[in-house]
Amino acid sequence: MASHDPDQPGEGRFVEREHRLPIRVYFEDTDLSGVVYHANYLRYMERGRSDMLRLAGIDQRAAHEAGEGAYAVTDLQIAYRAPARLDDALVVASRLVELRPASCRIHQRVMRDGLIVADARVTVAFVAPSGRARRQPAAWVTAFGSLLWLGDTELR
Numbered sequence: 001m002a003s004h005d006p007d008q009p010g011e012g013r014f015v016e017r018e019h020r021l022p023i024r025v026y027f028e029d030t031d032l033s034g035v036v037y038h039a040n041y042l043r044y045m046e047r048g049r050s051d052m053l054r055l056a057g058i059d060q061r062a063a064h065e066a067g068e069g070a071y072a073v074t075d076l077q078i079a080y081r082a083p084a085r086l087d088d089a090l091v092v093a094s095r096l097v098e099l100r101p102a103s104c105r106i107h108q109r110v111m112r113d114g115l116i117v118a119d120a121r122v123t124v125a126f127v128a129p130s131g132r133a134r135r136q137p138a139a140w141v142t143a144f145g146s147l148l149w150l151g152d153t154e155l156r
Helices: 038-055 060-065 138-145
Strands: 014-015 018-024 072-080 089-099 103-112 116-127
Touching: 018 038, 038 060, 038 089, 038 103, 038 116, 060 072, 060 138, 089 138
Parallel strands: none
Antiparallel strands: 014 018, 018 089, 072 116, 089 103, 103 116
């Protein structure tokens, strides 16, 4: 087993075709009532998606810097199921459930000890610097092909 460099940020891992990223709830994530502020779940999910892409070999930064484009969220459905609180250890689980030439749909869950606290379906489109949708790079589509989830994808 490879050892983790303590000076590098933690990263997620794939369990079969599902990406899992551990997240800790910090004081800055909470609102006055002591629970995670609703918009922070979107941040957690963005981290999960970005880490999933990086571990799949997709270099978003290089594509952006080369002027090819970047992903933009075009649709989001989210259901908040239970509160997360300060110091909770959460897991962001991400599954690629649909792959199209210019977009992907990802089912994401934020969980605490197996309990779903937030459940979302996110559609992202690959867009050119002009803002118009365009086909994803062929290498990305190939990488996604091995990640496509074939099981249940419904929000619960």
